[in-house]
Amino acid sequence: MATGILKDVEIKGIACAVPDHIVRNEEYNEVFGEESVRKFINMTGVETRYVALDEQCTSDLCHAAATRLLEKLSWEPSSVDALILITQTPDYAVPSSACVLQHRLGLSEDCIAFDVNLGCSAYVYGIWLAATMISTQDLNRVILLVGDTSNYGINQNDSATAMIFGDGGSATALERTAGKDIKYFLKTKGSGYRNIIVPAGHARSRSRKDVAESEYELSMDGSNIFSFTITDVPRTIESFMSKYNIGRNDVDMYVFHQANRFILRHLAKKLNLPMDKVPLSIERYGNTSGESIPVTLVDALGNEEASGPLKLFLCGFGIGLSWGGIYLEMDKSVCLPMIYTNDYYKEG
């Protein structure tokens, strides 16, 4: 297990933006039948979701979140040393959307900017990457953007995927801070790469003449993902907690990737965690892919006026298969209220 402690780094702020366009899953009664929709909602917990306009990209949602965050922290754009965007739904095949956002946010040309392709585990990997850059390099401020517009390219007649995803973008500010640290573990099981996949549309299928329309759509093997989540994930969490001697009472809040409510309840039960320490945002926001952890934090703490330290365990798991966890302390007041926006970038 890749694990370690990143020293002298802290999360200073988290902002999230979702489209100002709510979709209620009851609206699918006519497509899939009332009974199927009821069963789906009971299993996944997803009652409403926020879905991006056709013109609205992940970068637009991340831009809204980052702009609000920079304002709130009074960070000059020129003081940001690096901008990382983790997404599976970039604006273009090339170039990196992070480069476009470096320009749109008015960041310096001395700013490092690049994209990373990860989904459910994106936030944990992103925190590790940003914190590593600060902890081991001569960088002071990094903005991590994690977002997806997962509803793009979804088959609206596939009940497994049509009602599950919410769109959103997040921005997290990390800064060099003496005495603060982040403990992490990261894992990969690429043998399960076909469990969540869009098979066509990129290089692997370009020489084939027989690509079916459905291969351009997201396909998920729910049973295999569930099996992975209730075996590999809790085992790794247990060994991480044990390695760093973190007891159940050393954590104020366990924030998991919002895959689906049934999975989260089962995972919590298996780890003996009380559900009042496991906040859920999936009922109202859906499965918000890589940004589901910050969305859940902002949903739970965004209107928190009190300050004070909060010990958090954050854990993302899924597509790849890839998973990871981090244990850190941050102030309750770092999360900003949720942003609802239909703004998008008009090129040209």
Next chain:
Amino acid sequence: MDIKEKLNILENILDIEQDTLREETVLDQLTEWDSIASITTIAMFDSMFKKEITPEEVKGFKRVKDITDKMG
């Protein structure tokens, strides 16, 4: 655990009326035996019987009896 209790557990997780399942019932003939049932079956074995079963094992279940036998 007797057979009635095992069947009642299965009826509960499949959202089927109590005391209606029989061991010889063919799973593919149940409309409730769908992709969600596969997940809830794995969860049931994990939480109630402390057995980690794979999706392939679930696919191998043909009749209700295959599940009740696995319960032990």
